[in-house]
Amino acid sequence: MSVIDLEKAFQDKIDAEIKIEPKDWMPEAYRKTNLRQISQHAHSEIVGMLPEGNWISRAPSLKRKAILIAKVQDEAGHGLYLYSAAETLGTSRDQMVEDLNSGKAKYSSIFNYPTLTWADMGAVGWLVDGAAILNQVMLCRTSYGPYARAMVRICKEESFHQRQGFESLLVLSKGTQAQRDMCQDAINRWWWPSLMMFGPKDSESTNSDQSIKWKIKRKTNDELRQQFVDMIVEQVKLLGMTLPDPNLKWNEERKHYDFGEINWEEFWNVVKGNGPCNKQRLAARNKAHDEGAWVRAAALAYAEKRKNRLKTKAA
Amino acid sequence: MNIQIKKFYYGDIPEENTGGTGNTEKSSGELSWPLWEVFIRSKQGLDHKHAGSLRAADAQMAVENARDVYTRRQEGVSIWVVESKHVHASNPDDAEMFYEPASDKIYRHPTFYDLPDELKHM
Ligand SMILES: [Fe+2]
Ligand SMILES: [Fe+2]
Numbered sequence: 001m002s003v004i005d006l007e008k009a010f011q012d013k014i015d016a017e018i019k020i021e022p023k024d025w026m027p028e029a030y031r032k033t034n035l036r037q038i039s040q041h042a043h044s045e046i047v048g049m050l051p052e053g054n055w056i057s058r059a060p061s062l063k064r065k066a067i068l069i070a071k072v073q074d075e076a077g078h079g080l081y082l083y084s085a086a087e088t089l090g091t092s093r094d095q096m097v098e099d100l101n102s103g104k105a106k107y108s109s110i111f112n113y114p115t116l117t118w119a120d121m122g123a124v125g126w127l128v129d130g131a132a133i134l135n136q137v138m139l140c141r142t143s144y145g146p147y148a149r150a151m152v153r154i155c156k157e158e159s160f161h162q163r164q165g166f167e168s169l170l171v172l173s174k175g176t177q178a179q180r181d182m183c184q185d186a187i188n189r190w191w192w193p194s195l196m197m198f199g200p201k202d203s204e205s206t207n208s209d210q211s212i213k214w215k216i217k218r219k220t221n222d223e224l225r226q227q228f229v230d231m232i233v234e235q236v237k238l239l240g241m242t243l244p245d246p247n248l249k250w251n252e253e254r255k256h257y258d259f260g261e262i263n264w265e266e267f268w269n270v271v272k273g274n275g276p277c278n279k280q281r282l283a284a285r286n287k288a289h290d291e292g293a294w295v296r297a298a299a300l301a302y303a304e305k306r307k308n309r310l311k312t313k314a315a
Numbered sequence: 316m317n318i319q320i321k322k323f324y325y326g327d328i329p330e331e332n333t334g335g336t337g338n339t340e341k342s343s344g345e346l347s348w349p350l351w352e353v354f355i356r357s358k359q360g361l362d363h364k365h366a367g368s369l370r371a372a373d374a375q376m377a378v379e380n381a382r383d384v385y386t387r388r389q390e391g392v393s394i395w396v397v398e399s400k401h402v403h404a405s406n407p408d409d410a411e412m413f414y415e416p417a418s419d420k421i422y423r424h425p426t427f428y429d430l431p432d433e434l435k436h437m
Contacts, residue, residue, distance in 0.1 A: 023407050070387075073387065080384050081367060084367050087350070092347060149367075150367070153367075293345065299348070299372035299373075300348065302372065306373065
């Protein structure tokens with residue numbers, strides 16, 4: 001078959017909602033787009049452990065500490081599911097880790113913001129995981145089989161992340177004035193960065209069209225962002241808190257909430273590495289990786305030794 | 316027509332991938348842990364089902380990692396791991412002729428047989 005025929009057969013499969021599996025023929029750009037997206041997603045799960053890990057030792061109660069540990073452990077698992085999905089596209093986990101640690105690979109910019117107070121743990125769960133979930137629910141139906149399967153597993157685990165975050169804020173919202181202030185402050189700081197998580201506007205996003213044609217994505221950045229705004233505007237009322245946007249208002253014609261303009265300059269700045277914590281996050285990943293080198297080497301040496309011992313016994 | 320059936324590593328891992336071939340050296344000179352496929356029995360009486368893959372230095376570590384990664388919420392009562400390089404799979408390019416003969420043997424299905432309504436318990 002010629003490449004044109006192959007491409008047509010490939011698109012027909014996608015249109016018929018047949019999943020693409022690793023050894024099926026796929027256009028090189030499809031492979032690359034998936035590889036980039038899945039590995040960035042994996043890195044985001046891994047780096048995403050850092051802002052929350054920051055509060056494990058200072059959680060206000062044993063219950064909250066246990067919850068936070070469980071959540072952070074889930075995120076490590078999500079990273080691993082995604083690294084193995086990405087490995088099916090012909091790269092290795094070690095290569096991806098190297099690209100992350102060298103700063104070559106990107107991860108979600110949201111994790112370059114600091115977690116300053118305990119209320120940030122609630123705001124991160126509610127807003128950041130909440131935004132991530134909308135994206136991930138859509139990706140459960142993505143056209144690449146291993147990615148879709150990883151997403152199904154992840155979505156099952158994510159809903160507790162968002163719920164524990166909201167519940168934690170709910171407790172603060174019923175607390176002392178200082179606790180309520182802390183809650184509002186966290187919401188104020190995380191609102192705009194959460195909106196940025198959906199990426200550039202459709203009019204400026206270069207990958208969107210092709211990704212939708214290939215059913216890698218099924219909704220555009222703006223569609224997902226709108227869905228998020230509509231959802232959160234209602235939820236924040238239950239907290240008795242507000243969102244820091246004077247332009248938020250119901251649009252009867254569109255049947256959606258209108259909202260203010262995102263600070264795109266800040267967005268691109270953080271993407272380019274100049275966010276509040278970019279350097280800190282990369283330094284933490286590199287430190288952990290370097291300090292783990294001897295453990296990885298020792299585990300391999302031990303496995304080798306046991307293999308040899310079995311061989312001599314058998315002989 | 317190419318009727319030769321090639322052997323491949325397990326479906327999720329392309330065979331040219333480093334994963335299927337055991338330890339490989341990274342650019343840093345450090346060796347990689349091999350790749351393992353994980354199969355989980357979700358409850359007694361059911362088959363083990365492919366859950367995903369992971370990297371581990373040996374089988375014991377692979378089982379422990381599989382527990383941590385794939386069964387944090389009681390998703391399983393039994394785990395199998397097998398090094399990815401030991402799995403052989405059919406080739407998707409040959410799927411048509413590989414599975415084709417089955418589609419014209421409809422007499423293999425019980426619904427093929429037209430029997431009187433009076434016939435009970437069959
Ligand atoms: Fe996650
Ligand atoms: Fe999460």
